[in-house]
Amino acid sequence: MERKKGKTSTKEFEKAAAKRDRTKYILQLYVTGMTPKSTQAIANVQKLCEEHLAGRYELKVIDIYQQPDLAKGEQIIAAPTLIKKLPLPLRRLIGNMTDIEKFLVGIDLKPRNS
Amino acid sequence: MAKAKQDADSLAKCPTGIRGLDEITKGGLPRGRPTLICGCAGSGKTLLAMEFLMRGARDYGEPGVFMTFEETPDDLAKNFISLGFDLHDMESRGLIATDHVVIARSEIEETGEYDLEGLFIRLGSAIDSIGAKRVVLDTVEALFSELPNATILRAELRRLFHWLKDRGVTAIVTGESGDKTLTRYGLEEYVADCVIFLDFRIVEQISTRRLRIIKYRGSSHGADEYPFLIDERGVSILPITSLGLDYPVSTERISTGVPKLDAMLSGKGFFRGSTILVSGTAGTGKTSLSATFADAACRRGERCLYFAFEESPRQIIRNMGSIGLDLDRWVKKGLLKFHSARPSLYGLEMHLVTFHKVIEEFNPRVFIVDPISNLINAGTASEVKSILTRLIDYLKMQKISTFLTDLTHYGNSLERTSEEISSLIDTWLLLRDIELKGERNRGLYILKSRGMAHSNQIQEFLLTDEGIDLIDIYTGSGEALTGSARAAQDAEEKAAELACRREADRRFREQERKRKALEAKIAALRAEFAAESEELHLLVEEERIRQAALVEDRVEMTHLRKGKPSDPQAKRLKKTGERRAR
The missing domain is CATH 3.40.50.300 (P-loop containing nucleotide triphosphate hydrolases)
Structure with a gap:
């Protein structure tokens, strides 16, 4: 019984993993005007998304200086912050995205602790 | 000198409206500057901060922003209600703005350099939305446990406090007390103007809350530990009123x-x-x-x-x-x-x-x-x-x-x-x-x-x-007596007194009797004397009559001898003699 169940789980997992490769990513990048950290973050995110999520992502860049209400609504503390809205779980990546390894872990393209 | 004057000018105070606190801070918290309130869990930091904000908005016309890092807005509203403030109502009237900052450690991944500009923007927009004069950050330290990079945090907090000063808001920042430092993450390093420490102790199973002003730059303040408590009217710090020896006195009794x-x-x-x-x-x-x-x-x-x-x-x-x-x-x-x-x-x-x-x-x-x-x-x-x-x-x-x-x-x-x-x-x-x-x-x-x-x-x-x-x-005969001893003594004395009085009465009667006897004697003697006097009087009268008769006889005899009336004296005597005889 248990073994059978285990098999099923593995199968489902593989299926899900395959599906994930095709999942659409919805990303929001919150920046603060044109500060160096903001411009770095925008450039890095765009580059990394093209490399890893080409064709299946949607990136929106928001300047919280211009839309302060969104900062409250989206619980933004740090800047820059990248929010991975979909797929779940929701993740917040803070920083100028220079640490590629952590970026990939953050948006669940790489398993943690590997 | 010039600098001292400037300090005096700049040290405006912001009344808290909290009973007792304005007395010991001599007017309130430093206006336009951040104040740190630290204390252990449950010492009343949030409540004090909350009351400061609410009283400011309601009683002093200074709207306030409450930024909470721990409690949800619902919990917050309940807490306010417990002090008799309707948070939702005040929010709708534009007196209070709240912002609940949620940070979930599990969602966050650090990918490089960042700052806390998001927090600044949120705070700034909340302040601008209602024209806030007061700000509470409760407990900003929560950031330390949620964001991994302490170096960035420290730099950003320093910047935050400068920023608050620049905005000219009177702020309260709360912090949990640490083992050796006042706050767990050393917030006191950044907030240098006024630090208030809340303590919650249990001595002999009775809990006491105490408040102490650790520092208040540029102002004198009460330096003691002041007991305070929290009830349905909020925080009360003793002395509720600080008085001297100048009360009015009455001569009315x-x-x-x-x-x-x-x-x-x-x-x-x-x-x-x-x-x-x-x-x-x-x-x-x-x-x-x-x-x-x-x-x-x-x-x-x-x-x-x-x-x-x-x-x-x-x-x-x-x-x-x-x-x-x-x-x-x-x-x-x-x-x-x-x-x-x-x-x-x-x-x-x-x-x-x-x-x-x-x-x-x-x-x-x-x-x-x-x-x-x-x-x-x-x-x-x-x-x-x-x-x-x-x-x-x-x-x-x-x-x-x-x-x-x-x-x-x-x-x-x-x-x-x-x-x-x-x-x-x-x-x-x-x-x-x-x-x-x-x-x-x-x-x-x-x-x-x-x-x-x-x-x-x-x-x-x-x-x-x-x-x-x-x-x-009873204090007679040299000893003090009470109760039945006093009563017994009283009775004894009464008996003695009665006997005394009888004796006295008897003597009085005796005396009276003697007096009466004496009077009787006197009366008898007087009567005897009167009788004697009467007799004497009669004798004298008789003698006079006899003398008069003698004179008359003599006149008669002269008359008879010479045949002419006698001298006038003799006549008068005669008349008198006649009258007497009658």
Whole structure:
């Protein structure tokens, strides 16, 4: 019984993993005007998304200086912050995205602790 | 000099409206600067900050922003309601803006350099939305546990506090106390202007909250640890009012309810607004005396507040019925109000704040605490003294006559209280047992009474069906007697006196008899003398008549011899003689 169940789980997992490769990513990048950290973050995110999520992502860049209400609504503390809205779980990546390894872990393209 | 002047100018203060805090900070928190409130969990940081904000918005026209890092807006609203503030209503009126900052460690991945500009923007937009003058950050330290990079955080917090100053808002930042530092993450390094420390201690199973101002740059402030407490009206810090020795005094006198006791107090009773202490051992009649005083106050139509720490109001009313006091009617009339509580119910500070609260509500002229000794046991002597001093100052300011009873214990000196509160007391009555010849009786005397010539006599204190009576103690033949010994002595003396009086009466009668005998003798002698005098008189008269007759005879004879009338003298004599003869 248990073994059978285990098999099923593995199968489902593989299926899900395959599906994930095709999942659409919805990303929001919150920046603060044109500060160096903001411009770095925008450039890095765009580059990394093209490399890893080409064709299946949607990136929106928001300047919280211009839309302060969104900062409250989206619980933004740090800047820059990248929010991975979909797929779940929701993740917040803070920083100028220079640490590629952590970026990939953050948006669940790489398993943690590997 | 110029710099000092500038400091004085810039040190505007922002009143908190919190009872007691403005007194010890001499006006409030530094305006336009951040203040750190630190303390352990449950010490009341959030509540203090919340009240600061709410009172600012409601009473001082300064809208405020509450940024919470811990509590959800719903919890926050509930907390505000518990202090009697409707958060939602104030938010809709644009007096308060809240922002709940949620950071979930599990969602966050650090991918490089960042700053906390998001927080600044949120705070800035909240401040701008209502034109806030006050800001609370509760507890900004939560960031440390949620964001991994402490170096960035520290730099950003430093920037935050500068930013708050630049915005000119008066801010409260709360922080949990750490092991060796004031706050766990050393916030005190950044907030250098004013630091308030809240403490929550349990001593002998009684919890006490205390507040201390650790620093207040550029201002003098109270440096002690001040007890404070939190009730449904918010935070109260003792002293609620800081008073000196400049209260008004009254020369009006009020009756004690016992005419003979009034007589002992130079005939008029206590001064209005004075503080009276009655101390005595168990069962010496302290409660009866206080109830009599209360009754007298109500008879004058004054309100009387009675704090009972040993008995329930019903029990006091029933018991006082036995000495002829009907307190129930005063309660029904609304002149007398009882407030009963077990002294162990809460700490000393709570009791004192309860005093203040009930006094403010009821506005009495007479205030009775029966007994205060239990309160004294609730704290250390110095604590009790400082707090009672403030209470009594407050009562004197209000011209409320204060009547305190104090239960002293056997084995202790009866004047034990003197060490603690005697200097605060204006009139001090002592009730004591007098044990003599197998009996225990009550005695009352006046230990001191400022400003009047009071009696120095010990009086026997009797509880009768008609109330309290005082009787002079038997002090004849060199010893003081009370109770049946006094009665026996009285009887003996009466018998002796009666015998004495009889003896005296007998002597009086004897004397009277003697007097009468003497008078009789005198009367007899006088009568004898009168008789003698009468006889003598008759003799004299006879002689005169005889002489007259003789003269007449002689004239007659001359007439006969010469035939002519005699000289005029002879004629007159003749006439007289005729008349006499008739």
